[in-house]
Amino acid sequence: MTTVAYLGPPGTFNDAALQRLRTDARTAPLFGGAHTDAVPAVTPDEALAMVRAGTVDYACVPFENSVDGTINPTSDTLAVGSRLQIFAETELDVVFSILVRPGTTAEDVKVLRTHPVAAAQVRRWVGENLPNARIETTSSTAAGAQEVAGGSADATAAPARAGEINGLVPLAENVADVGGARTRFVLVGRPAPPTPRTGRDRTCVIFGLPHQPNSLVQALTELSIRDIDLTRIGSRPTRVERFTYLFHVDLVGHIDDPVVAEALVALRHRTEDLRYLGSWPVADGEEAGSPPPDHADEKAWLEGLRRGDDV
Amino acid sequence: MTTVAYLGPPGTFNDAALQRLRTDARTAPLFGGAHTDAVPAVTPDEALAMVRAGTVDYACVPFENSVDGTINPTSDTLAVGSRLQIFAETELDVVFSILVRPGTTAEDVKVLRTHPVAAAQVRRWVGENLPNARIETTSSTAAGAQEVAGGSADATAAPARAGEINGLVPLAENVADVGGARTRFVLVGRPAPPTPRTGRDRTCVIFGLPHQPNSLVQALTELSIRDIDLTRIGSRPTRVERFTYLFHVDLVGHIDDPVVAEALVALRHRTEDLRYLGSWPVADGEEAGSPPPDHADEKAWLEGLRRGDDV
Known part of the structure; x- marks a missing residue:
C-alpha cells in the first residue's frame, strides 16, 4: 500500500x-x-x-x-x-464555487473564509458581489467549507465538490478574478532514482550564490551556453543572512540528458549548496519549452578520438 | 502640505x-x-x-x-x-508584541489575528506558547489590535505601540520566529526627477522577456558586462499568459551613473515593456553592494577622439 x-x-x-x-x-x-x-x-x-x-x-x-x-x-x-x-x-x-448554507443570500455573508491563495483569486469578485463580506483565511478551501457548515463563517470559495461533501449550496460558480x-x-x-527520461521533462534545482558580483549571471550562463531552457526562476530569502537569497530554478530536460547532467555539474561549482529536487515528466498539455540539445553521441566521438579513429 | x-x-x-x-x-x-x-x-x-x-x-x-x-x-x-x-x-x-486585553492568559487565547506577514513570523512561537490558539489574518497588525480591543479576537501580534493606542497589554514581547x-x-x-545621486543608490526595473531561450541571461548580461551589481531578482506571473513572468530587478547605482544609464538603454532593447521604478538612496546601515564603475569621463574621451585630439 x-x-x-x-x-x-x-x-x-x-x-x-x-x-x-x-x-x-x-x-x-x-x-x-x-x-x-x-x-x-x-x-x-x-x-x-x-x-x-x-x-x-x-x-x-x-x-x-x-x-x-x-x-x-x-x-x-x-x-x-x-x-x-x-x-x-x-x-x-482553478475556478471556485462560492458556497453557503442553504438559504444564505449575498447580503447575509459577513465572513467569507478560504485558503489564502483562493482568497487572492476571488478578492475582486467578493468586493463587487458580497457587499457586507470581509475575507478571512483558513488552512484550506475544504476547511473553509467545513467552517461554513459549522456556522463559524458564512461563505467559502472552494471546489464545487467541497460543497457536496459538506451540504452547502453554490451562491455562484466558476468564480475567478483572473480567467x-x-x-x-x-x-x-x-x-x-528519478522516473525515466521521456524527452519532455523538467529538472528543478535550488542554490545559493557566492558573494561576488555577477555570480547569478555566471551560474545561469552554465545553462545558456548549453542551450538549456529555463522555465522558472524565483528567489527566496535564505533566512540566515538578511536580504540574501536562495534561487529556485526549473530547467527543461532530465538528469539523463547528457547536457543537463553536464550543466548540473557545472552549476554545482558555480553555486553554493546546490540541491537537486528531481527530474520528472512535464504535465500533459503544458508547454515543455525547447528540449535540450542531444549530445548523446559526444562520448563515443571523444572515445573514437582517444582510440585514434579517423573520425 | x-x-x-x-x-x-x-x-x-x-x-x-x-x-x-x-x-x-x-x-x-x-x-x-x-x-x-x-x-x-x-x-x-x-x-x-x-x-x-x-x-x-x-x-x-x-x-x-x-x-x-x-x-x-x-x-x-x-x-x-x-x-x-x-x-x-x-x-x-520586525519584532512583535503579543497583545491581549488585560487579564487574558495564554490558555484563554482561542483566536490570534494579525497581518499575514506577521502571522508567518510568529507561527512557531504561537504553536509553542498558545496551546489553544488558531491564527487568523486581517488587514494590518494595528487592525488586529483594534479587533482584540473590540473582543472579536483574543490576541494579536503587533508593534508595542499598537497596544498603547488600543489599551492592550503584552503577553510577550520581542517575539519573532527568526531573529x-x-x-x-x-x-x-x-x-x-529622482532624488540626486548619492553614490550609494538603488535602481529598480520591471520587465517581461521575449519568448526566446536564454532571454533572461541575455538581459542580465547587460548588467554583468558593465559590472553592475544585482541585489534582488524576483519573478511574478504576468497574469496575462499562463506561467509567463515579469522580472523585478534591483541593481546598485543611480540613473545618473553613466554605466547604469547605458545598461537601462541596453536592457530596454533586450526586454519587453521595461518599466523604470526609480533610483533612490540605500537605507542607512544597509549594505549597498559594489558601486557601479565610474565611466563619467568616457564622454569627454570620446569627444576628444572625435575632435582629433591626441588622447
Whole structure:
C-alpha cells in the first residue's frame, strides 16, 4: 500500500490533484498499482515533514500557481532540511464555487473564509458581489467549507465538490478574478532514482550564490551556453543572512540528458549548496519549452578520438 | 502640505516607517518640511491607487521582508497600470508584541489575528506558547489590535505601540520566529526627477522577456558586462499568459551613473515593456553592494577622439 499526505480535508483542489496523479496512466505506476491511503495534512510543511519522517511514502503539494506565483511554503520547506525529490506533476484549472448554507443570500455573508491563495483569486469578485463580506483565511478551501457548515463563517470559495461533501449550496460558480488560472501540484518523496527520461521533462534545482558580483549571471550562463531552457526562476530569502537569497530554478530536460547532467555539474561549482529536487515528466498539455540539445553521441566521438579513429 | 497614504490604522509598522522617513534628515526634504497628512489605507493596492488618482502625493508601503521575501501585493501593483516611482526607502527591525486585553492568559487565547506577514513570523512561537490558539489574518497588525480591543479576537501580534493606542497589554514581547528580520518600506509617488545621486543608490526595473531561450541571461548580461551589481531578482506571473513572468530587478547605482544609464538603454532593447521604478538612496546601515564603475569621463574621451585630439 502507498501512503500519500495531501492538503486535506477531502474536497480540496489538492485532493483532486492526487486523484488525477493516481489515475493518470503516466503517473499511476508510482503508486504501485495497489490501494493508496491518502492522509490529510494542514500545511505543505506538515505533509513534507511526514515524508521526511517516513510516516508516508509521498506528499502531494501545490508548487506553483499561474496567478499567484510560486507557493512559498512548499518551496521554502523543500529548500532546507533533508533532501526531498519531486517525481511527478499535474495541473488543475482553478475556478471556485462560492458556497453557503442553504438559504444564505449575498447580503447575509459577513465572513467569507478560504485558503489564502483562493482568497487572492476571488478578492475582486467578493468586493463587487458580497457587499457586507470581509475575507478571512483558513488552512484550506475544504476547511473553509467545513467552517461554513459549522456556522463559524458564512461563505467559502472552494471546489464545487467541497460543497457536496459538506451540504452547502453554490451562491455562484466558476468564480475567478483572473480567467485561466491553473495550479501545478507535485508528488514529493525521499531521494530515489528519478522516473525515466521521456524527452519532455523538467529538472528543478535550488542554490545559493557566492558573494561576488555577477555570480547569478555566471551560474545561469552554465545553462545558456548549453542551450538549456529555463522555465522558472524565483528567489527566496535564505533566512540566515538578511536580504540574501536562495534561487529556485526549473530547467527543461532530465538528469539523463547528457547536457543537463553536464550543466548540473557545472552549476554545482558555480553555486553554493546546490540541491537537486528531481527530474520528472512535464504535465500533459503544458508547454515543455525547447528540449535540450542531444549530445548523446559526444562520448563515443571523444572515445573514437582517444582510440585514434579517423573520425 | 504633503499627503501620504500608508497601511493604517495608527500603530502599524508602516506608521513607524513613515515617521522615520519624515524625520530622517536625508528623506525629510521629500515632504517639503511643512505639515504631513498621513492617510490610512487598508492594502498596498489601495494606498498606491490613491497616488495614481492624485488624491495623495505619496504612498509609504512595505516592499520586501528579509524573512518572507518580496511583498507581492506591492510589487504586483507597481508592475501594471500607470507608472509610479520610488523616491526613498527605510528599514525597520520586525519584532512583535503579543497583545491581549488585560487579564487574558495564554490558555484563554482561542483566536490570534494579525497581518499575514506577521502571522508567518510568529507561527512557531504561537504553536509553542498558545496551546489553544488558531491564527487568523486581517488587514494590518494595528487592525488586529483594534479587533482584540473590540473582543472579536483574543490576541494579536503587533508593534508595542499598537497596544498603547488600543489599551492592550503584552503577553510577550520581542517575539519573532527568526531573529533579525527587517522590513524595507518605500515611498512611492508619480513620475518625477529622482532624488540626486548619492553614490550609494538603488535602481529598480520591471520587465517581461521575449519568448526566446536564454532571454533572461541575455538581459542580465547587460548588467554583468558593465559590472553592475544585482541585489534582488524576483519573478511574478504576468497574469496575462499562463506561467509567463515579469522580472523585478534591483541593481546598485543611480540613473545618473553613466554605466547604469547605458545598461537601462541596453536592457530596454533586450526586454519587453521595461518599466523604470526609480533610483533612490540605500537605507542607512544597509549594505549597498559594489558601486557601479565610474565611466563619467568616457564622454569627454570620446569627444576628444572625435575632435582629433591626441588622447
